[in-house]
Amino acid sequence: QVSLVESGGKLVQAGGSLTLSCAASGRTASLYDMGWFRQAPGKEREFVATISSGGVRTNYADSVKGRFFISRDDAKNTANLQMNSLKREDTAVYYCGASATGGTTDPQRWGYWGQGTQVTVSS
DSSP states (O other): OOEEEEEOOOEEETTOOEEEEEEEESTTGGGSEEEEEEEOTTSOOEEEEEEOGGGOOEEEOTTTTTTEEEEEETTTTEEEEEEOSOOGGGOEEEEEEEESSOOOSOGGGOOEEOOOEEEEEEO
């Protein structure tokens, strides 16, 4: 069992940078793959980035590759998403997820979610 709390979302200008943080609680949090997903109004939740338990493997959506970077600190039970060169189309609620069965790009296969944090990119 793991609980997730996201933070760091805010209004930012296009071209700017922002770091989202996800705090995980639970004794076995470090054993979970972690991921960031986002959901824009009227759209389905979509994959952004994932990082494996231990941080060995990362995966990024094509739309954010080279701009966003996911990391984790298992000593602090956190997973961060560094977002650079933000675009208006990055505007969404960003959700942190945890998976004990292998993180995938399909949000339906992720068992744990935070409440989300709003990121708004203005032009």
